[in-house]
Amino acid sequence: DAGVIQSPRHEVTEMGQEVTLRCKPISGHNSLFWYRQTMMRGLELLIYFNNNVPIDDSGMPEDRFSAKMPNASFSTLKIQPSEPRDSAVYFCASSLGPANEQFFGPGTRLTVL
Amino acid sequence: EDQVTQSPEALRLQEGESSSLNCSYTVSGLRGLFWYRQDPGKGPEFLFTLYSAGEEKEKERLKATLTKKESFLHITAPKPEDSATYLCAVRYTDKLIFGTGTRLQVFP
Numbered sequence: 001d002a003g004v005i006q007s008p009r010h011e012v013t014e015m016g017q018e019v020t021l022r023c024k025p026i027s028g029h030n031s032l033f034w035y036r037q038t039m040m041r042g043l044e045l046l047i048y049f050n051n052n053v054p055i056d057d058s059g060m061p062e063d064r065f066s067a068k069m070p071n072a073s074f075s076t077l078k079i080q081p082s083e084p085r086d087s088a089v090y091f092c093a094s095s096l097g098p099a100n101e102q103f104f105g106p107g108t109r110l111t112v113l
Numbered sequence: 114e115d116q117v118t119q120s121p122e123a124l125r126l127q128e129g130e131s132s133s134l135n136c137s138y139t140v141s142g143l144r145g146l147f148w149y150r151q152d153p154g155k156g157p158e159f160l161f162t163l164y165s166a167g168e169e170k171e172k173e174r175l176k177a178t179l180t181k182k183e184s185f186l187h188i189t190a191p192k193p194e195d196s197a198t199y200l201c202a203v204r205y206t207d208k209l210i211f212g213t214g215t216r217l218q219v220f221p
Contacts, residue, residue, distance in 0.1 A: 004156070033209075043157070043200065043211040056208065091156050098207035101147060104156030 004105035006092050012111045018080040021108045024073055025094030033102060034067055034077050035091040043091070049075065050098055082112045116140075117203050119212035126219050129190045134215045136201035137183040145204040146184050148177050150197045151214070157200055191219045 005024040013019055025032050033048040047057040049069045057067070064083070069075040079086055089109050093102040120135045136146070145164050149157035161170045163179040170177050174195065176187045186199055198216045202209040 042213040043202075045208055048208070050207075093156075099144065099204065101159045101162055102209065103159060104149075106154075107156050 004092055004094055004103055006105035006108050008108060009106060010109045012113065013082055014113050015083055016081045018078065019082045019110060021077040021090050023075045023092030023105060026103055029094035029096055031095045031098045032069060032075050033093040035093065037089045037091060084112045086110060087112050117201060117210050117212040119201060119215050121215060123216045126191055128192055128219055128221050131189045134186040134199055135183060136212055138203045140203045140205045140210065143203055146179055147202045147209065148186055149200040151200055152197050193219045193221050195219050
């Protein structure tokens, strides 16, 4: 099994640009989670999906952030417009169900200049 | 407010020097406590899940225990390859609340 796949691994962009992060969960997993990790705040849940439906987006910082899961094997996290304070490592994780252990991808390191 | 606190923030051990990492929580209605290991530049890697006070789980040199208010990750005779950041998380409803981690360095 390839595990959770994320792309790109690194993204450098300028303030105001649109950024799209991509995630392919482990096959058969029906829960998907987007996290953000920073030195100051640690690992924070942004949003999670169950069976492709967004269940809880209370962690999404503001309207500039949006996430979609059009099918069971693909999800995107979009930031538009991006700001320097969005710089962080963004992780995607998947699990067999929301109560099961989560398996994390390698992350996308985002730098907004 | 639901909180997860890990201590110490950083720990330096000599190879073979056993120690423990602490994770205390104030979440009510705990539905599981998870330990993860994170290496630099990588995503967290699942280690253990504990559900009830008194439960213990072991994997190689690691043993995790759980009480009603805290969990310990015991590391017995650590090796340099155990160097990593160890994260604990508690499940509250369907979400995980993570602590900020303990950065462990084991020197030969």
